[in-house]
Amino acid sequence: MSPQPSAISLQSGDRTGPFRFTVHRSLLTLFLLVVSCRATTTRPDYLPLPTASFAEVELEIPAATRALAEALAKDSIALMVVREADGFIDSGWLSSRTLERTSARPLGPEVVRVRAWVNPSKQFWSELQVEATYRAMADPSRPERELDVELPPDHPLQRKVVGVVRRLVGLYGDPAALEALTPPRPVVKPDTTIKPDTTKAGNR
Numbered sequence: 380m381s382p383q384p385s386a387i388s389l390q391s392g393d394r395t396g397p398f399r400f401t402v403h404r405s406l407l408t409l410f411l412l413v414v415s416c417r418a419t420t421t422r423p424d425y426l427p428l429p430t431a432s433f434a435e436v437e438l439e440i441p442a443a444t445r446a447l448a449e450a451l452a453k454d455s456i457a458l459m460v461v462r463e464a465d466g467f468i469d470s471g472w473l474s475s476r477t478l479e480r481t482s483a484r485p486l487g488p489e490v491v492r493v494r495a496w497v498n499p500s501k502q503f504w505s506e507l508q509v510e511a512t513y514r515a516m517a518d519p520s521r522p523e524r525e526l527d528v529e530l531p532p533d534h535p536l537q538r539k540v541v542g543v544v545r546r547l548v549g550l551y552g553d554p555a556a557l558e559a560l561t562p563p564r565p566v567v568k569p570d571t572t573i574k575p576d577t578t579k580a581g582n583r
Contacts, residue, residue: 436551444495456539467496469495473491473492474490491530509540511530
């Protein structure tokens, strides 16, 4: 019996929205096990945050990683690590204002970071997982990774990341999936609590 795919969302911070893709989790698990056994891998030993942006592209891991890195750099996001073979990208800590490397203490949304994982999906396709984070607090008693917090959707860097992922889906993804990335316009309902003024009509 083939493994059942699980649905995932491109929309950052929302896995229940209308933007849905699928990936075989068994393939992802196998890939992570293989990577973890490689002594030379440059991937960290933790996974992306659950709120990371997700999408699928019709590129194998090295090409998908290169395309993602080029798109991030084109959008003025400085990168420190790009490992095409491992499918991993890391910007290091950046100034939120300039998106260039900074030596400032990573505390608060003025210092930000982008990490990306590229994993196998269906044959010849890869899954992109991109997170944009900051550290809301300092706590030496906790592992540093536990202090990473996803940037809010309206943060300029988060908007850049989502825009990059959308463009890659447009270039290398499923056109139907790209169409689904545009959320429906909200329906503005009339305020029924306001009653019409009938006093003037009654005085005529």
